[in-house]
Amino acid sequence: MHMEGDVVLGGLFEIHFSSVFSELSFTSEPKQPRCQDFDILGFRHAHTMAFAINEINRNPNLLSNVTLGYSLYDNCGTLGNAFRASLSLASGREEQFLFDETCAGSTPVLGIVGDSYSTFTIATSDVIGLYRLPIVSYFATCPCLSNRQRFPSFFRTIPSDTFQVRAMIQILNHFSWTWVGLLVSDDDYGLHAARSFQSDLAQSRGGCLAYTEILPWANDQTELEKIVDLIKKSTARVVIVFAHETHMIHLMREVVKQNVTGLQWMASEAWTASTVLHTPQFMPFLGGTLGIAIRRGEIPGLKEFLLQIRPDQNYDSSYGNSLVVQFWEHTFQCKFTPPAAGWLETEGVLCTGQEDLRRVGTEFLDVSNLRPEYNVYKAVYALAHALNDMLHCLPGRGPFSGQSCASLKRLEPWQLLHYLQKVNFTTSFGDQVSFDENGDALPVYDIMNWLWLPDGRTKVQTVGEVKRSDSNSEELKLDEDKIFWNFALKEPPKSVCSESCPPGTRVARKKGKPHCCFDCIPCSDGKISNKTDSMECTSCPEDFWSNIRHDHCVPKKTEFLFFQEPLGICLTTTSLLGTFLCTFVLGIFTYHRSTPMVRANNSELSFLLLVALKLCFLCSLLFIGRPRLWTCQLRHAAFGISFVLCVSCILVKTMVVIAVFKASKPGGGAVLKWFGAMQQRGTVLLLTSIQAVICIAWLVLSSPAPHKNTQYHTDKIVYECIVGSTVGFAVLLGYIGLLATLSFLLAFFARNLPDNFNEAKLITFSMLIFCAVWVAFVPAYVNSPGKYADAVEVFAILASSFGLLVALFGPKCYIILLRPERNTKKAIMGRGQ
Numbered sequence: 133m134h135m136e137g138d139v140v141l142g143g144l145f146e147i148h149f150s151s152v153f154s155e156l157s158f159t160s161e162p163k164q165p166r167c168q169d170f171d172i173l174g175f176r177h178a179h180t181m182a183f184a185i186n187e188i189n190r191n192p193n194l195l196s197n198v199t200l201g202y203s204l205y206d207n208c209g210t211l212g213n214a215f216r217a218s219l220s221l222a223s224g225r226e227e228q229f230l231f232d233e234t235c236a237g238s239t240p241v242l243g244i245v246g247d248s249y250s251t252f253t254i255a256t257s258d259v260i261g262l263y264r265l266p267i268v269s270y271f272a273t274c275p276c277l278s279n280r281q282r283f284p285s286f287f288r289t290i291p292s293d294t295f296q297v298r299a300m301i302q303i304l305n306h307f308s309w310t311w312v313g314l315l316v317s318d319d320d321y322g323l324h325a326a327r328s329f330q331s332d333l334a335q336s337r338g339g340c341l342a343y344t345e346i347l348p349w350a351n352d353q354t355e356l357e358k359i360v361d362l363i364k365k366s367t368a369r370v371v372i373v374f375a376h377e378t379h380m381i382h383l384m385r386e387v388v389k390q391n392v393t394g395l396q397w398m399a400s401e402a403w404t405a406s407t408v409l410h411t412p413q414f415m416p417f418l419g420g421t422l423g424i425a426i427r428r429g430e431i432p433g434l435k436e437f438l439l440q441i442r443p444d445q446n447y448d449s450s451y452g453n454s455l456v457v458q459f460w461e462h463t464f465q466c467k468f469t470p471p472a473a474g475w476l477e478t479e480g481v482l483c484t485g486q487e488d489l490r491r492v493g494t495e496f497l498d499v500s501n502l503r504p505e506y507n508v509y510k511a512v513y514a515l516a517h518a519l520n521d522m523l524h525c526l527p528g529r530g531p532f533s534g535q536s537c538a539s540l541k542r543l544e545p546w547q548l549l550h551y552l553q554k555v556n557f558t559t560s561f562g563d564q565v566s567f568d569e570n571g572d573a574l575p576v577y578d579i580m581n582w583l584w585l586p587d588g589r590t591k592v593q594t595v596g597e598v599k600r601s602d603s604n605s606e607e608l609k610l611d612e613d614k615i616f617w618n619f620a621l622k623e624p625p626k627s628v629c630s631e632s633c634p635p636g637t638r639v640a641r642k643k644g645k646p647h648c649c650f651d652c653i654p655c656s657d658g659k660i661s662n663k664t665d666s667m668e669c670t671s672c673p674e675d676f677w678s679n680i681r682h683d684h685c686v687p688k689k690t691e692f693l694f695f696q697e698p699l700g701i702c703l704t705t706t707s708l709l710g711t712f713l714c715t716f717v718l719g720i721f722t723y724h725r726s727t728p729m730v731r732a733n734n735s736e737l738s739f740l741l742l743v744a745l746k747l748c749f750l751c752s753l754l755f756i757g758r759p760r761l762w763t764c765q766l767r768h769a770a771f772g773i774s775f776v777l778c779v780s781c782i783l784v785k786t787m788v789v790i791a792v793f794k795a796s797k798p799g800g801g802a803v804l805k806w807f808g809a810m811q812q813r814g815t816v817l818l819l820t821s822i823q824a825v826i827c828i829a830w831l832v833l834s835s836p837a838p839h840k841n842t843q844y845h846t847d848k849i850v851y852e853c854i855v856g857s858t859v860g861f862a863v864l865l866g867y868i869g870l871l872a873t874l875s876f877l878l879a880f881f882a883r884n885l886p887d888n889f890n891e892a893k894l895i896t897f898s899m900l901i902f903c904a905v906w907v908a909f910v911p912a913y914v915n916s917p918g919k920y921a922d923a924v925e926v927f928a929i930l931a932s933s934f935g936l937l938v939a940l941f942g943p944k945c946y947i948i949l950l951r952p953e954r955n956t957k958k959a960i961m962g963r964g965q
Contacts (some may be wrong), residue, residue, distance in 0.1 A: 133178060133182065133202070133203075133204040133455065134201075134202065134203050134204070135182070135185070135201045135202050135203075136201045137185075137189075137199040137200045137201025137202070138198050138199045138200070138201070138540065139198060139199075139200055139201070139242050139519060139540075139543065140200075140201040140202065140203055140240075140241045140242065141181075141185065141200060141201070141202050141203075141241055141242060141243050141244070141245065141512065141515055142202070142203050142204070142205070142218075142221035142241035142243070142244040142245070142246075143178060143181045143202060143203070143204035143205065143244065143245045143246055144204075144205055144207055144214055144217055144218060144221075144244060144245070144246030144247040144248075144252075144256070145174050145175075145177050145178040145181075145204060145205070145206060145207065145246060145247075145248065146171055146174040146177075146206070146207050146208070146209055146247075146248050146249070147167075147170070147171055147174040147175050147178060147206040147208075147455060148167035148168060148169055148170060148171060148174075148206055148208040148209060149168070149169035149170075149171050149208075149209045149378075150167075150168055150169050150208065150209045150210070151165035151166065151167050151168070151208040151209065151210040151212075151213060152165060152166045152167075152168055153165045154166075165208065165210060165212070165213065167206060167208035167213075169209075170458050170459070170462045171209075172459065172462060172463070172494070172495065172496050173495070173496075173504070174206075174248070175455065175459050175496070176438065176496055176505060177248075177270070177504055177505055177508050178204050178206075178455075179437070179438060179441065180431070180434065180502075180505040180508045180509055181202060181204060181245055181508050181509075181511075181512055182202060182204070182437075183431070183433070183434055183437040183438075183509075184508070184509050184512035184513060184516075185200045185201070185202050185512060186437070187433065188200055188512070188513070188516045194516060194517070194520055195516055195519060195520050195523070198519070198523065198540065200516065203221060203241060205217035205220070205221070206455065207246075207247060207248075207249075207252060211249075211251065211252055211255060214247055214249070214252040214255070214256060215252070215255055215256060215259075218244065218247075218256040218259070218260055219259070221240070221241045221244055222240060222241070222244075222260055222263060222265055223240065224240035224241075241265075242265075242266075242515075242519070242543055242545055242548055243265065243266040243267070243268065243515045243518075243545065243548060243552075244256075244260070244265065244266070244267045244268070245268050245269075245270065245508060245511045245512060245515070246267070246269060246270070247269060247271075247272060248269075248270070248271040248272070248504075249271075249272065249319075249321070250272040250273060250274035250276075250277065250319070250320045250321040250324070251274075251319045251320045251321065252272075253267070253269050253272035253274075253277060253286070254272075254274065254276065254277065254283075254320055257277065257283045257285070257286045258282070258283075260285065261282075261283050261284050261285045261286065263285075263545060263546075264284065264285050264545055264546035264549050265285055265545040265549075266285050266287065266515065266518075266545060266548055266549050266552050267285055267286050267287065268287045268288065268289060268511040268514055268515060268552075269286070269287070269288040269289075269290065269511070270288070270289055270290060270504055270507035270508045270510075270511050271290055271504055271507065272288060272290070272321075273288075273290055273291070273292055273293040273296060273321065273325075273401065273402075274292075274293060274320045274321055274324045274325075275292050275293050275294040275324050275325075275328050276320065276324050277292070277571075278292055278294070278570040278571065278572055279570075280569065280570055280571070283571070284549075285545075285546075285549050286571050287511075287514070287552060287567050287571040287572075287573075288511075288571065288572060288573060289507040289508075289510040289511045289514065289565065289573045290401075290426055290507050290573065291572065291573060291574075291575035291576070291577065292572050292575070293321070293324060293325045293328060293374070293400075294328055294332075295572075295575035295577075295600070295606070296325075296400065296401060296424050296577065297325060297328045297329045297332050298332055298606050299424055299577050299598040299606055299608070300329070300372060300398060300400075300424065301329075301332055301333060301336055301338060301339070302598055302606050302608040303398070303422065303579070303598075303608065303610075304338060304339050304370070305336070305338045305339075306608060306610060307624045308626075308628070309339065309369075309370045309396075309627040309628075310338065310339040310340060310627070310628050310629065310648045311339065311340060311342050311367065311368045311369075311370075311627050311628045311629040311648055312339060312340075312341060312342060312368050312370040312371070312372055312398075312627060313341070313342050313343050313344075313345075313362075313363060313366055313368045313370070313371045313372065314326060314329060314330075314341050314343070314344045314345070314371075314372050314373075314374070315344075315345050315346075315347055315359070315371065315372070315373045315374070315375060315383070316344070316345075316346055316347065316373075316374045316375060317346070317347050317349070317374065317375035317376055317379050318346045318347065318348060318349055319349075321374065321375075321376075321402065322346065322347070322374050322375055323346075325374035325400070326344055326346075326374065329341075329372070329374075330344070337647070339648060340629060340646035340647060340648035340649070341646070342366050342367065342368035342629070343362055343363075343366060343368070345359045345362065347359070347373075347375050347379040347382075347383060348382075349378075349379075351382045353386075356382060356383060356385075356386040357386060357390075359383070359386075360383070360386045360387055360389075360390050360392060361390070363387075363392055363395070364390060364392045367629065368627055368629075369394065369395060369396055369625045369626065369627035370395070370396045370398060370625070370627040371395050371396070371397050371398065372398040372400075373397065373398070373399060373400060373403070374400040374402070375400070375402060375403065376402050376403060377402070377403045377406040377408055377409065379403075380403050380406070380409055381408065381409065384409065384413075384414045384417065384418065387417055388413055388414065388417060392417070393416075393417060394619070394625070395417070396420065396421075396422070396617075396618075396624075396625050396627070397417075397418055397420075397421040397422075398421070398422050398423065398424075399421055399422070399423030399424065399580075400423070400424055401423070401424050401425055401426050401577070403423075404421075404423030404424060404425040404580050404592075405423075405425055405426075405501065405503055405580070405592065407495060410582075410590040410592075412588060415582075415584045415590055416584070416618075418582060418584075419582055419583070419584030419590075419616065419618035420581070420582060420584070420615075420616050420617050420618030420619070421581070421582040422579065422580070422581055422595075422615070423579070423580040423581075423582070424577045424578075424579065424580075424598075425503060425577060425578040425579070425580045425594075426503035426504060426506070426507060426577070426578070427503065427506065427507075427563065427576050427577065427578060428501060428502060428503050428506065428578055428594070429502055429503070429505075429506030429509065429510075429559065429561045429563065430499075430502065430506075430560075430561050431499065431502055431505065431506065431509050431561075432560065434499050434502070434505070435497055435499045438489075438496065438497060438499075439489055439490070439497070441456060441459070441489075442456075442485065443456050443457055443460045443468065443483070443485040459496075460483055460485070460487070461483060463487075463489070463492055463494055463496065464481075464483060464487045464492065465481065466481040466482060466483035466487075467481070467482060467483060468482075468483045468485075501592075503578075506561070509559075510559060510563070510565050510573075513557065513559065513565065514552065514555050514557075514565055514567075515548070515552065517555050517557050518548055518551040518552040518554075518555045519548060519551070521551045521554075521555070522537075522538050522543075522547060522548060522550075522551045523538070523540060525537035525538065531550055532547065532550075552567070553567060553571075555567065563576075574599075574600065575599060575600045576597065576598070576599035576600070577597065577598050577599070578594050578596075578597050579594065579595050579596035579597060579598060579608075579610060580592050580593065580594060580595065581593055581594075581595045581614070581615050581616055582616070583616045584616070584618065593614065595610060595611050595612075595614045595615050596608065596609050596610035596611055597609050628648065629645070629646065629648040629649040629650075630642075630648065630649050630650050630651070630652075631652075632664045632665050633650070633652035633661075633664065633665050633666065634652070634664060634683075635660075635661055635662050635663060635664065635666070635681070635682075635683035636654060636655055636660070636661060636681045636682035636683040637652040637653055637654050637655060637661060637666070637682075638652070638653050638655060638661055638666050638667060638668055638669045639651075639652065639653075639665055639666065639667050640652070640653045654682060655669035655678065655682040656669065657677075657678060657682075657846060657847065658671060658672055658677060658678055658846055658847070659671050659672065659678060659682065660672060660678045660679075660682050660683055660684060660685055661682070661683065662683050662684060669682070672685035673685065674842065675687060675688055675840075675849060676688060677689075677846070677847045677848075688842075688847060688848055688849045689847065689848045689849070690758075690848070690849050690850075690851060691845070691848045691849065691850045691851065691918050691919055692757070692758050692759060692850070692851040692852070692918075692919050692922070693755065693756045693757070693919040693922045693923055693926075694756075694757070695756055695757055699919075699923055700756050700757075703752065703756060703923065703926045703927070703930070704753065704756055706930050707749050707750065707752045707753055707926070707930060708749075710745075710746075710748075710749035710930060710933055710934060710937065711746055711749040711750055713937060714742050714743075714745050714746035714749060714937060715746065717742055717937070717941050717945060718739065718742045718743070718746070720945055720948060720949065721735070721738060721739060721742065722739075724948050724955075727948065727955045728955060728956055728957045729944055729947055729948055729955045730944075730948070736809065736812075736813075737781050737784060737785050737788075737812060737816070738785075738941075740777070740781050740816065741778060741781040741782065741785075741936075741940070742941070744774055744775075744777040744778040744781060745778055745933055745936060745937050747770070747774040747777070748771075748774045748775060748778060748929060748932075748933040749929075749930065749933055751767065751770040751771045751774050751929065752771075752926045752929045752930055752933075754766055754767035754770060754771075755767055755922045755925055755926045755929075756922070756926065758851055759838040759839075759851050759852060759853045760838060761837060761838060763853070764835075764836040764837055764838050764853035764854075765831055765835055765836055765837075767836075767853065768827070768830075768836060768853075768855070768861065768864065769827040769830075769831065771925075771929060772823050772826070772827055772864040772865075772867075772868065773820060773823050773824055773827060775868050775929075775932075776819060776820050776822075776823035776867065776868055776871060777816070777820050778933075778936060779819075779868060779871040779872050779875055779902075780815070780816045780819040780820055780871060781816055782875045782879075782895055782898070782899065782936070782940070783815075783819070783871055783874060783875040783878070784812050784815050784816055785895065786875055786878040786879045786895050787815075787878065788812065789879075789895075790878060790881075819871065822867065823864070823867055823868075826860070826863055826864055826867060827864065829860070830856070830857055830860030830861070830863075830864065833857060833860070834856035834857035834860060835856050836853050836854060836855050836856045837853070837854060837856060838851060838852075838853055838854075839851070839852055839853065839854040841918070844917040844918050845917075845918075848918075850917070850918035850919065852918060852919075852921070852922070853922075865906075865910075868906070869903075869906065872899055872902050872903055872906070873903065875895065875899050876896065876899035876900065876902075876903055879893075879895035879896040879899055880896050894939055894940050894943060895939075895940065897939045898935055898936045898939030898940050901931075901932065901935030901936070901939060902932045902935055902936060905928050905931045905932040905935065906928060906932060908928075909924060909925070909928040912924045912928075913925060913928075
């Protein structure tokens with residue numbers, strides 16, 4: 133298709149699906165291949181370019197005083213034809229079509245719109261790019277064409293597959309499809325898409341490919357059976373196909389044959405809008421397909437332009453293979469060829485050229501869903517705007533050498549290339565058209581969904597869009613309520629290799645499998661994961677522990693000897709009971725202080741001993757409750773001083789008993805002068821002061837302090853008092869033990885002294901209990917963790933205190949209260965019987 137003009141633009145379109153090549157005999161000149169399988173949509177693409185040029189020529193605001201012409205060629209779905217046509221456009225020589233009798237042929241073009249296949253465009257651009265002839269493709273999406281060094285003059289009005297792949301991944305992420313299959317065509321379009329898809333999917337870590345298969349160009353039944361069998365056995369429910377409609381036809385026949393259902397198909401822009409697949413045979417399987425589609429646009433006046441196509445205006449009898457003639461014959465199923473001899477009317481219908489296109493149900497006139505045509509329209513206008521900018525250059529301010537401008541009489545393609553790179557305009561549909569540094573258009577796609585209606589009709593509807601946002605990322609908008617899902621539950625399918633790991637578990641990769649295939653391992657104690665599919669479990673802070681589900685850190689349980697717990701209540705009650713008994717005994721002794729039983733063996737020491745025992749009972753309360761600094765410092769000091777006071781009183785009483793017995797013997801009276809009241813008080817004060825000095829030194833040099841112990845239990849915090857200095861604690865206990873041992877030995881030696889109420893026996897028994905308790909305390913204390921160590925110490929304090937109280941004061945209270953007749957001096961001295 134040709135039209136003369138001041139400036140001519142070329143076009144490459146697929147108006148036939150395939151070519152038939154003659155057999156090469158090597159004895160005669162090879163004949164040109166014959167095109168077959170008329171493509172009515174490709175024919176519409178070519179006429180869209182013709183319409184755009186006619187519209188520009190009528191526009192007084194664009195390229196005024198300049199007429200655009202066109203020279204359009206059919207690639208016949210064959211690389212050889214496409215390459216030969218592109219060279220003819222660039223060189224300006226075409227043997228098959230001559231404008232006039234001079235055989236000059238068509239003039240060289242200033243720019244080319246096309247081609248539709250990425251492979252054809254790559255081959256064409258590799259050569260045409262050497263001459264810096266601009267090529268603006270409307271359908272070639274291979275990412276490789278963005279290589280500016282290899283393709284310096286290539287532009288396109290369709291987004292690169294790089295963006296389409298990222299758009300696909302956005303949809304996968306939106307529906308959480310992490311386990312998908314990928315089928316690609318065996319050409320540059322499919323193979324580059326596969327590489328890009330694998331690379332971007334790995335970087336996004338949003339999913340994995342269960343398989344990647346290459347679809348054969350021919351109907352290779354063995355290979356197709358193998359591919360469909362793999363799809364059938366795979367656990368991936370989502371299948372993405374980057375291929376052409378011819379591949380899908382062969383593939384779907386095998387899918388129908390093997391009855392592979394339950395799949396969610398995702399279509400690339402190459403077959404999303406393909407109506408040839410909308411058949412009752414395929415739609416039960418392809419219904420619900422989601423696809424990436426080229427941006428839809430509206431071209432006012434295109435339908436009226438298409439209706440003007442008539443063979444009586446375009447048909448040249450000398451060129452019987454006119455494209456318009458083929459279109460007419462294809463549309464009306466008739467023939468223009470004169471009938472041969474013996475021809476019968478039953479064999480076909482003759483075309484008159486007066487048939488009405490409006491009365492034929494053909495998609496050729498359906499301009500409601502213009503997608504490739506809209507890209508063709510934008511490509512023509514991009515070249516026109518670049519040419520317009522070039523012709524409006526002001527002399528002396530031009531971009532070329534010497535600030536010169538281009539001249540209409542001597543236009544060069546490389547000059548147009550400079551302006552095409554900077555073109556920027558808005559279509560009547562409201563879309564901005566410009567190119568980035570790689571010649572790629574602003575990326576935007578429509579998301580399409582295939583509906584299979586109950587009455588058998590099919591419909592392809594727009595359910596969203598994906599475009600590049602201001603942050604240079606892909607922005608996906610989906611209307612999920614409109615999406616038709618071809619499944620029983622009418623909801624998106626699940627397509628995962630492994631179910632997501634819930635919070636409380638972590639992902640453990642399966643050896644030799646993609647990262648989407650994993651096991652879920654529960655987090656160990658003390659670690660949590662609070663997100664789905666966590667790769668690692670994080671340790672809880674020091675004072676926290678994992679809950680039962682291991683998805684949150686909760687404060688660790690605190691452990692110390694509570695007042696409110698049963699053990700604490702028992703020990704507190706026992707301590708208060710001991711304090712009460714000491715107070716009670718002290719009251720008895722005070723009331724009966726004048727009786728011989730109380731006055732015997734220094735009543736003052738007895739009162740002091742009762743006060744000391746009362747302090748011992750009370751100091752045990754310091755070991756109950758949460759340890760504080762003051763309780764930690766006071767508890768051992770109070771305990772040590774109180775017990776030394778008790779043992780000192782007992783030691784002095786024992787020494788007094790022995791001294792009295794010595795004094796009763798001849799010559800022993802001098803002994804008593806060393807054990808007067810002042811000496812007894814002084815001895816007790818001295819012995820107690822030594823312990824006080826030990827405690828003060830301990831507190832000053834290495835004081836006990838509260839401590840949070842996490843070593844006993846990993847899930848608990850044990851609050852305890854560390855002794856600070858083990859030596860100080862050992863000296864404190866050792867000093868008590870020394871005094872207790874000394875008291876026990878003295879009392880033991882005096883146990884058989886003649887006396888009706890021999891207090892030495894009572895002291896011996898009490899010291900025996902005291903020593904036994906504290907000897908047992910040491911190993912029990914060392915081996916008791918946490919609060920039980922405090923409980924052991926409290927028990928030792930209470931047990932030894934009760935032992936002293938009962939052993940020393942029990943018999944005396946018995947006599948005072950129940951046997952008052954024995955509370956006499958004679959009875960005590962043994963002479964009242």
